[in-house]
Amino acid sequence: MLVCFEKREALTLSNQDRPMTFNVCFQKNIDLDEPAFWFVFHKDNILTVLDGEATKPMQIRGNHIASVSPENALHVGVLNGVNCYAVSDDTGQSVNIPNTAWVPLRQSLGRFDEEMFLMYGRARQLLTWVENNRFCGRCGNPMSLKQDERCLVCSACGNISFPRISPAVIVAVEKDGKLLLARSQRFHSKMYSVLAGFVEPGESLEDCVRREIKEEVGIDVDDIRYFKSQPWPFPDSLMVGFTARYAGGEILVDSREIDDAGWFSPDAFPMLPGKISIARALIDHFAEKMTRGDRLSLPPL
Secondary structure (H helix, E strand, O other), rough: OOOOEEEEEEEEOOOOOOOEEEEEEOOOOOOOEEEEEEEEEEEOOEEEEEEEEEEEEEEEEHHHHHOOOHHHOOEEEOOOOOEEEEEEOOOOOOOOOOEEEEOOOOOOOHOOHHHHHHHHHHHHHHHHHOOOOOOOOOOOOOEOOOOOOOOOEEEOOOOOOOOOOOOEEEEEEEEOOOHHHEEEEEOOOOOEOOOOOEEEOOOOOHHHHHHHHHHHHHHEEEEEEEEEEEEEEEOEEEEEEEEEEEOOOOOOOOOOEEEEEEEEEEHHOOOOOOOOHHHHHHHHHHHHHHHHHOOOOOOOO
């Protein structure tokens, strides 16, 4: 059974000559004799076809990939009428296919465009969900995919697990023509970014914005406005972007998550996140606004 939930029109891939369409679909059965797009992962590394400095998805028959077995593969969707499948290589990147290379999904965002990143990310997120829910959290018995719906069902007690999505807010805070940027203790470089944090149970997105900014840098914000959202499969976040304005207080970093924070004008920005991230989209939106000298206003919440 093939169930299509959503159609995304005209995905233009930077390494293709024609527009492409991706349907978010589900089917349980997988035919390894069928030519299909295969997203093969080892942890967060994906096996892709080389196309100069760029990459493109690997179209191959599943039975030509040594580590693939039907019970371990997942259906991801349909790209230009061709099924897309995902599978983990648990043998340690031992798959050897000519003209392919293992590419780290998070560190190589410049080697594929945003739409390919979203498809690869969807595949990685679904694999993580299944890997983390092989056994029932209620009774400990095995879980298996339901025939007609993307969920896992316990063979004993009937407990159901849907793909996990963890909402988080990410916020660009403005003050007097400058943007609040911070350096997280998790960053391996001297990169700075806008602040972000996970939503607590029972908390609205707007309240999460206020709390996270207050907890991490000690200031208050107002004029909170929705920007856009982005799936972020490390491992299962949905980043919800906002802009906000400084409303009071002095910067006092929490020293647990944040090493440093400050107000930066566009001509003095430090090292920033990559272009494909919503963090960079928020920063670029602010810089464009300053360059144009207008508000590029978003609707208030």
